[in-house]
Amino acid sequence: MAAEVKAEFGARMWLVEVMGKRHSYVAGDRDDSFLPPQVVGLNERYALVSGDWEKIPEKRKRDIIESLRAILIRQ
Amino acid sequence: MLAALTKKEKDWVDQVIREDEIEKYMIGGRDFIDDEEIWEKIRLNTRPDKSRIREIIAKSMSITLLDPDETAALLNVEDPELWQEMFAAAAEVKRKVYDNRIVTFAPLYGGDLCVNNCLYCGFRRENTVIKRRVLTLEELRRETEVLAGEIGHKRIILVYGEHPATDARFIADAIRAIYDVKVKTKKGYGQIRRVNVNIAPLSVDDLRLLREVGIGTYQVFQETYHHDTYRRLHPAGTLKSHYQWRLYCHHRALEAGVDDVALGALFGLYDWRFEVMGLLYHARDLERQFGIGPHTISFPRLEPAANTPFIQESRYKVSDEDFKKLIAVIRLSVPYTGMILTARESARMRRETIPIGITQTDASTKIGIGAYADRYTEQESERQQFLLGDTRSLDEVIRELAQMGYITSFCTAGYRCGRTGDRIMTLLKTGKEAVFCKLNAVLTFREWLDDFASPETKREGEKVIEKEMAEIRERMPENVYLKLLEYYDRIKDGERDLYF
Numbered sequence: 356m357a358a359e360v361k362a363e364f365g366a367r368m369w370l371v372e373v374m375g376k377r378h379s380y381v382a383g384d385r386d387d388s389f390l391p392p393q394v395v396g397l398n399e400r401y402a403l404v405s406g407d408w409e410k411i412p413e414k415r416k417r418d419i420i421e422s423l424r425a426i427l428i429r430q
Numbered sequence: 431m432l433a434a435l436t437k438k439e440k441d442w443v444d445q446v447i448r449e450d451e452i453e454k455y456m457i458g459g460r461d462f463i464d465d466e467e468i469w470e471k472i473r474l475n476t477r478p479d480k481s482r483i484r485e486i487i488a489k490s491m492s493i494t495l496l497d498p499d500e501t502a503a504l505l506n507v508e509d510p511e512l513w514q515e516m517f518a519a520a521a522e523v524k525r526k527v528y529d530n531r532i533v534t535f536a537p538l539y540g541g542d543l544c545v546n547n548c549l550y551c552g553f554r555r556e557n558t559v560i561k562r563r564v565l566t567l568e569e570l571r572r573e574t575e576v577l578a579g580e581i582g583h584k585r586i587i588l589v590y591g592e593h594p595a596t597d598a599r600f601i602a603d604a605i606r607a608i609y610d611v612k613v614k615t616k617k618g619y620g621q622i623r624r625v626n627v628n629i630a631p632l633s634v635d636d637l638r639l640l641r642e643v644g645i646g647t648y649q650v651f652q653e654t655y656h657h658d659t660y661r662r663l664h665p666a667g668t669l670k671s672h673y674q675w676r677l678y679c680h681h682r683a684l685e686a687g688v689d690d691v692a693l694g695a696l697f698g699l700y701d702w703r704f705e706v707m708g709l710l711y712h713a714r715d716l717e718r719q720f721g722i723g724p725h726t727i728s729f730p731r732l733e734p735a736a737n738t739p740f741i742q743e744s745r746y747k748v749s750d751e752d753f754k755k756l757i758a759v760i761r762l763s764v765p766y767t768g769m770i771l772t773a774r775e776s777a778r779m780r781r782e783t784i785p786i787g788i789t790q791t792d793a794s795t796k797i798g799i800g801a802y803a804d805r806y807t808e809q810e811s812e813r814q815q816f817l818l819g820d821t822r823s824l825d826e827v828i829r830e831l832a833q834m835g836y837i838t839s840f841c842t843a844g845y846r847c848g849r850t851g852d853r854i855m856t857l858l859k860t861g862k863e864a865v866f867c868k869l870n871a872v873l874t875f876r877e878w879l880d881d882f883a884s885p886e887t888k889r890e891g892e893k894v895i896e897k898e899m900a901e902i903r904e905r906m907p908e909n910v911y912l913k914l915l916e917y918y919d920r921i922k923d924g925e926r927d928l929y930f
Contacts, residue, residue: 369848371847371848372687374641374642374643374644375605375609375642375643375644376609376623376624376846377641377645377646377845377850378845378846378847378848378850379641379687379689379848379850380689380848380849380850380852380854381848385852385853385856385857386856386857386862387849387862387866389862389865389869389906389907389910389930390910390913391917391929391930392848392929392930394847404847406930
C-alpha cells in the first residue's frame with residue numbers, strides 16, 4: 356500500500372507499533388520527505404505516519420486509514 | 431569466597447537464564463566470537479600498506495560496515511601520518527551520518543544492589559564499603575524533576591545492577607514513573623522524552639515488558655569479548671559468569687521488538703585491539719541475523735572505584751593515545767553507529783576525542799544513587815560504581831561544544847515516529863538521518879537555550895543557531911526551511927516538543 360501511494364502521489368508513509376512514547380517501525384516506506392511526521396492512530400496499538408499527508412487527496416486518505424483499520428480489526 | 435546469596439536471591443538467580451534463548455542464535459553450538467580467529471586476523475594484517483588503508487577508508491566513507499580483515503588492518507597501522515588521515519576520515523564519516531550535532535544525556539542510577547561479583551566493579555556483591563540503596567518510584571521522580579526541570583535533559587540512561595529487587599517488572603514501573611514527570615520551566619516545560627536503559631541481560635519475555643512501556647535503547651556491555659578473560663573476571667556460579675547469556679541479549683531484544691540496541695566493551699580488561707574486533711563481530715552478527723546493527727557503541731575505560739584494587743592492577747589499561755585510535759577504528763568500522771563518550775573521561779580527553787567521531791556525551795553527570803536530588807557536589811566513592819573524570823555542568827559543556835563548532839541536540843524524535851530498527855538503519859546508511867539531526871538539533875537547542883542556559887552560554891548558542899539556520903536555508907528545500915522557521919518561532923513563544 357505504501358508503495359502504491361508513493362507511486363501515485365509521491366507521498367511516503369509507514370506503519371508503526373505504538374508502545375508508550377516508542378513508535379517502532381513495522382512496515383512501509385523507509386525513505387523520508389524531511390517534513391514533520393504526522394501520526395494517525397489506527398487503533399490502540401498501531402498508527403500510520405507520514406510527512407506528506409497533504410499530497411494525498413482527502414478521500415483516498417480516509418480510504419487508506421479505514422482499510423488498514425479493517426485489516427487490524429480482522430486480526 | 432562468595433558471600434552467600436539469600437534464598438530469595440538464589441531462587442531468582444536460578445530462573446533467569448534460559449538456554450533455549452541462547453542456543454537458537456548460535457551456529458553449530460558456537461558463538462560468533464572465535465578468539466583464535468580474531469588474533470589470527472590481527473596477526474595476518476600487520477604492516478598494511480597505505481593504499482590498502484586508503485581503500486578501507488573509502489569503504490567507510492560509503493557508510494559500509496567493514497569486514498574483520500579490514501578492521502584488523504586499521505588496528506595495525508603504525509605510520510603516524512596515516513593515523514592522522516584516519517582521524518580526519520573518522521570525523522568526516524561522523525559528519526556525513528550525523529552532521530555536526532552532539533546529543534547530550536544523563537545517566538540515572540536507580541539502584542546498586544547486585545548479585546554478581548565482577549572483579550572490576552565497585553558495585554560487586556562482596557564490596558562492603560558501598561552503601562546499598564534502591565530508589566523508590568517517588569525518589570526516581572525527584573531525580574527526574576532535577577534532570578528535566580533544572581538541568582534540562584531530555585534523554586537519560588537508567589542504570590541498575592542485576593538483582594531481584596530491581597527486576598524487569600520494577601524497571602518497567604521505573605520507566606513509567608520517569609516518563610510521567612513534567613516540570614514547568616522558564617518558558618515551557620521539561621520532560622524526559624527518551625529513557626534508555628543500561629541493565630542486565632534479560633529474557634525475551636522481560637524485554638517485551640520493557641518494550642511495552644516505551645524504552646528507548648537497550649544497552650548492555652559485554653565488558654570483554656575474550657572468553658578466558660571473561661571467565662576470570664566474572665566468578666563461576668555468578669549470574670554474570672554466563673558469557674553467551676550476555677552476548678546474545680541484544681539478539682533477544684531484537685526478537686522482542688526492542689529494535690534499538692547498544693553495544694559496548696569496558697576497555698582495560700583485555701587487549702584493546704581484540705575488544706574492537708569483538709565489537710565489530712557483534713555488529714556483524716546482529717546485521718546478519720536481524721538486518722539491524724547497533725544503535726550506539728560505547729567504549730568506557732576502567733576508572734578507579736572504591737575498594738577495587740583490580741583496576742590499578744590491570745595490565746591492559748588503555749593509554750590516551752590508544753584510546754583515540756580505538757575511537758577512530760570503531761567509527762570507521764561501524765560507520766553508521768552512534769558513538770558514546772562519557773564523563774568517565776577528563777574534560778581534556780573529551781575535547782580531544784569528540785572531533786574523532788563522537789555523537790553522544792553526558793554532562794552534569796552524577797552517578798551516586800539519589801545524587802541529583804541530594805545535590806551533593808563532591809564525588810562520594812562509596813555511593814558510586816566508579817569515579818568520574820569530568821563533573822562539569824551541562825551549561826559548561828554545551829558552551830564549550832558551541833565554541834568548538836558543534837550544536838548540542840536534545841533530539842528524541844526518531845523513536846517516536848518510527849525511525850527505528852531497519853528504517854533508521856536505512857536512513858543512517860544513506861546519510862539522510864543527518865538532515866533530521868540538524869533540523870531537530872536546532873529546535874531542541876532553542877528550547878534548551880530559552881529554558882536553561884546561562885547568559886554566557888546563550889550568547890555562544892545563538893551564534894551556532896544562526897550559522898546552522900543559514901546552512902539549512904542553503905541546503906534544504908524551501909518547504910522544509912519554511913516549516914523549520916514556523917516551528918522555531920512557535921518554540922520561541924513557549925511551545926515544546928515540535929519535531930521533524
